[in-house]
Amino acid sequence: MAIVVTGATGRLGRLAVEGLLERGVAPADIVATGRSVERLADLAERGVRVAAFDYSDVPAGVLSRGDVLLLVSGSEVGRRVEQHRNVVDAAVTAGVGRIVYTSTPSATDTTLVIAPDHAATERAIRDSGLPHTFLRNGWYTENYEQAFRQAAETGAVVASAGPGRVASAAIADFAEAAAVVVSSEGHEDAVYELSGDVAWSYDDLAATFAEVLGREVGYRPLAPEEHRAALLEAGLDEGTVDFVVGLDRNTAEGLLAVTTGELTKLLGRPTTPLADTVRTWA
Ligand SMILES: NC(=O)c1ccc[n+]([C@@H]2O[C@H](COP(=O)([O-])OP(=O)(O)OC[C@H]3O[C@@H](n4cnc5c(N)ncnc54)[C@H](OP(=O)(O)O)[C@@H]3O)[C@@H](O)[C@H]2O)c1
Numbered sequence: 001m002a003i004v005v006t007g008a009t010g011r012l013g014r015l016a017v018e019g020l021l022e023r024g025v026a027p028a029d030i031v032a033t034g035r036s037v038e039r040l041a042d043l044a045e046r047g048v049r050v051a052a053f054d055y056s057d058v059p060a061g062v063l064s065r066g067d068v069l070l071l072v073s074g075s076e077v078g079r080r081v082e083q084h085r086n087v088v089d090a091a092v093t094a095g096v097g098r099i100v101y102t103s104t105p106s107a108t109d110t111t112l113v114i115a116p117d118h119a120a121t122e123r124a125i126r127d128s129g130l131p132h133t134f135l136r137n138g139w140y141t142e143n144y145e146q147a148f149r150q151a152a153e154t155g156a157v158v159a160s161a162g163p164g165r166v167a168s169a170a171i172a173d174f175a176e177a178a179a180v181v182v183s184s185e186g187h188e189d190a191v192y193e194l195s196g197d198v199a200w201s202y203d204d205l206a207a208t209f210a211e212v213l214g215r216e217v218g219y220r221p222l223a224p225e226e227h228r229a230a231l232l233e234a235g236l237d238e239g240t241v242d243f244v245v246g247l248d249r250n251t252a253e254g255l256l257a258v259t260t261g262e263l264t265k266l267l268g269r270p271t272t273p274l275a276d277t278v279r280t281w282a
Pocket residue numbers: 006007008009010011012013034035036053054055056072073074075076083102137138139140143171
């Protein structure tokens with residue numbers, strides 16, 4: 001019986017493995033998986049078991065009866081639901097003890113543009129009959145690193161999020177919560193709505209950038225159509241533009257602003273403040 005972590009070549013999966021080691025889980029009880037197993041070599045050197053694992057072509061023999069599987073949602077939008085279903089089918093065949101899936105806020109009851117893939121995956125997991133835990137992860141503070149770099153150059157944060165707020169937390173916070181949930185009991189069939197403790201506005205974001213950069217930074221709110229035109233002008237493709245403007249609309253609607261306190265509860269400490277993460281980019 002092991003804790004199998006997918007996406008361990010990515011940010012969240014890697015930090016979840018580190019979190020498990022920090023919590024005292026024996027390296028030999030962890031299986032870190034990814035598409036490029038060579039990128040897990042340093043973990044193997046520390047005694048963590050590593051295995052190649054592609055959601056599109058799930059290998060036999062990696063998952064075993066009774067394992068706890070941390071399924072990190074994939075990054076190939078448009079192919080994810082089918083890929084996640086492959087993993088769920090393999091988990092059923094292997095007799096996995098529990099699937100922990102990284103989902104999105106209010107996955108089954110929201111107009112958030114990224115929600116349909118997560119809702120379909122949650123449904124597949126529920127329908128599998130396997131015990132499960134859904135980690136409905138809110139927004140990563142790290143999503144704003146590019147905005148920070150732009151602000152450093154231009155002195156502006158440009159978005160069409162209106163007065164919307166974002167209750168973000170650091171990726172490390174979500175990863176630590178995942179480590180807690182996969183390595184302890186009492187989370188069977190639980191759905192956690194995870195958010196940062198503070199919902200900040202884009203004015204707050206600009207003020208934080210200004211403080212860290214030591215220069216003036218202001219929020220320049222655009223109407224969605226203006227934003228769309230600016231992004232197209234900057235050379236982004238239609239699909240990406242729709243996605244970015246759609247997410248800003250969702251932010252304006254307040255869909256990312258809900259502070260639930262559930263992340264802090266799992267961590268047993270406050271979530272990482274916005275400014276602390278921003279300072280690491282300076
Ligand atoms: N809440 C948020 O703000 C937010 C922001 C961004 C993303 N996300 C979601 O959360 C997930 C984890 O975030 P992250 O920051 O760790 O993303 P990330 O650094 O891009 O890592 C994604 C991981 O998923 C793996 N993966 C993707 N497709 C796969 C497939 N077909 N088979 C096996 N592995 C596959 C990647 O493998 P490779 O290294 O081989 O590519 C990588 O290890 C993302 O994949 C995305 O679904 C959430």
